[in-house]
Amino acid sequence: MAVYTDVSDQELEDFIASYDIGTLTSFKGIAEGVENTNYLIHTDTSPFILTLYEKRVRSEDLPYFLSLMEHLAAAGITCPLPVRDREGRILRELAGRPAALISFLEGVxxxxxxxxxxxxxxxxxxxxxxxxxxxxxxxxxxxxxxxxxxxxxxxxxxxxxxxxxxxxxxxxxxxxxxxxxxxxxxxxxxxxxxxxxxxxxxxxxxxxxxxxxxxxxxxxxxxxxxxxxxxxxxxxxxxxxxxxxxxxxxxxxxxxxxxxxxxxxxxxxxxxxxxxxxxxxxxxxxxxxxxxxxxxxxxxxxxxxxxxxxxxxxxxxxxxxx
Ligand SMILES: Nc1ncnc2c1ncn2[C@@H]1O[C@H](COP(=O)(O)OP(=O)(O)OP(=O)(O)O)[C@@H](O)[C@H]1O
Ligand SMILES: N[C@@H](CCO)C(=O)O
The missing domain is CATH 3.90.1200.10 (Aminoglycoside phosphotransferase (APH), C-terminal lobe)
Structure with a gap:
């Protein structure tokens, strides 16, 4: 991924507070990749990936991608899992972009x-x-x-x-x-x-x-x-x-x-x-x-x-x- 969209500290803190995943301890933009904006997020419980969807991703397609990850994980294929906020939503908006929080996958x-x-x-x-x-x-x-x-x-x-x-x-x-x-x-x-x-x-x-x-x-x-x-x-x-x-x-x-x-x-x-x-x-x-x-x-x-x-x-x- 890359960083096309900046998110302010306050915006991010408020965003993370709407999930039941602990308190934000650190975040940084991930320079790798070319398509979307990605941040590595740490809370006092676990690491997560926050993705803001950019140019080639149409927001109407996001339910397909996010449901696919859930489907694959249920079938035993290891992949990140979308995290639901306190209201049960996977797909959110942040800094004017569609956004989702997904679990961090171990490995390199x-x-x-x-x-x-x-x-x-x-x-x-x-x-x-x-x-x-x-x-x-x-x-x-x-x-x-x-x-x-x-x-x-x-x-x-x-x-x-x-x-x-x-x-x-x-x-x-x-x-x-x-x-x-x-x-x-x-x-x-x-x-x-x-x-x-x-x-x-x-x-x-x-x-x-x-x-x-x-x-x-x-x-x-x-x-x-x-x-x-x-x-x-x-x-x-x-x-x-x-x-x-x-x-x-x-x-x-x-x-x-x-x-x-x-x-x-x-x-x-x-x-x-x-x-x-x-x-x-x-x-x-x-x-x-x-x-x-x-x-x-x-x-x-x-x-x-x-x-x-x-x-x-x-x-x-x-x-x-x-
Ligand atoms: N769920 C995840 N767990 C751990 N690391 C992740 C996860 N998702 C993304 N990353 C990190 O972010 C980097 C970029 O992610 P990703 O490949 O999804 O971006 P992208 O912009 O869609 O890139 P591209 O389409 O060029 O592959 C990965 O190489 C990895 O370091
Ligand atoms: N994986 C692609 C980028 C995403 O489309 C490339 O290396 O060109």
Whole structure:
């Protein structure tokens, strides 16, 4: 997360007093992340995370995210739990923004995930997908094809100021994905942003997922495609097929992929790479210089996209036999 919205000491003290969680002892803004404002709160009972929802999160979607966390926790998936105030409300308002207090999840995120972390992720992601199957609410993925198209329009040619030629390259990829995008794969609740900074570990054991604010109903294999991008490339931009194999095999032990899901993986990986290339380019061009936030590099996702464009089959990701 980041800090886009400042909260005064008095506002925060009053806010915390409306919960039955003890007295506020300290709070600080968390600089990590790019989407929402997060504060780490300590009371004399426990730590909590206070989130103020910013630009990409629509307040009408918040009940979906917060209920999903409750649903997952009830199904045994470790994730933060929304805290209810004295009137039983989860969703509040603070400093003019929608806000919620959630429990603090123990663990740390892994800066350089190894094979063992990728395998843990595969298992946990498959369990998450199974647990989501009976979640009764629905939210479309607003960052799929139509969302990518409007992001490209919003760039109004400015992508070329980030990387020369980028605007046309994105438009070409979007036209390809428009013509070939998968439509009939198994769907369910997906996390849609499962980067290493959203997955906590205690030692080598995965301790939980955070940051459900892109969660939606979409193709479950698309979630794997996001993870292939976010977990299986090295800092020198090379693809680590051993990590991909570990992740996919662990996933399939819990939820085997169908033939069409396997066939669609290279296409889904291209779509996932384009999604983050677009949002990163957009953010680079539109982030307020005063916000306490470190924007992320779009070039990384352009390289990943080009890698997936060259992939011949899902076997290039380390699974299946010739
Ligand atoms: N429930 C939680 N328990 C412990 N730490 C948390 C929790 N939620 C958030 N954090 C901390 O805040 C940081 C940023 O959170 P988060 O990833 O949700 O932000 P974001 O703005 O949505 O970021 P991004 O979308 O870029 O991942 C995390 O890396 C973690 O340090
Ligand atoms: N995880 C995303 C930010 C949230 O959309 C990225 O690294 O670009």
């Amino acid at each position: 995120w892994i800066r350089r995930p190894g094979i063992v972390h990728c395998a843990e992720l595969g298992t946990a992601l498959a369990k998450f997908h199974l647990a989501g199957l009976d979640f009764p609410m629905h939210r479309d993925n607003d960052l799929s094809l139509p969302g990518w198209r409007s992001l490209l329009e919003d760039l109004r040619g400015a992508a070329d100021t980030v990387i020369p030629g980028l605007q046309d390259e994105i438009a070409g990829e979007l036209a390809f994905l428009d013509a070939h995008w998968a439509t009939d794969l198994p769907v369910g609740v997906i996390h849609a942003d499962l980067f290493p900074d959203n997955v906590f570990f205690l030692g080598e054991k995965l301790s939980g997922f955070i940051d459900f604010y892109f969660a939606c109903n979409d193709m479950m294999a698309y979630d794997l495609a996001v993870c292939l991008n976010a977990w299986c490339f090295e800092p020198d931009a090379s693809f680590n097929v051993t990590k991909a194999r570990a992740m996919l095999q662990a996933y399939e032990k819990v939820r085997p992929l169908t033939g069409p899901e396997l066939e669609a993986l290279p296409l889904l990986a291209r779509g996932a790479a384009l999604r983050f290339l677009l949002t990163r380019t957009y953010d680079l061009l539109n982030t307020d210089a005063n916000a306490l936030v470190k924007t992320k590099d779009p070039r990384e996702y352009l390289r990943k996209l080009r890698f997936h464009q060259r992939v011949q089959s899902y076997r290039d990701y380390g699974i299946g036999s010739d």
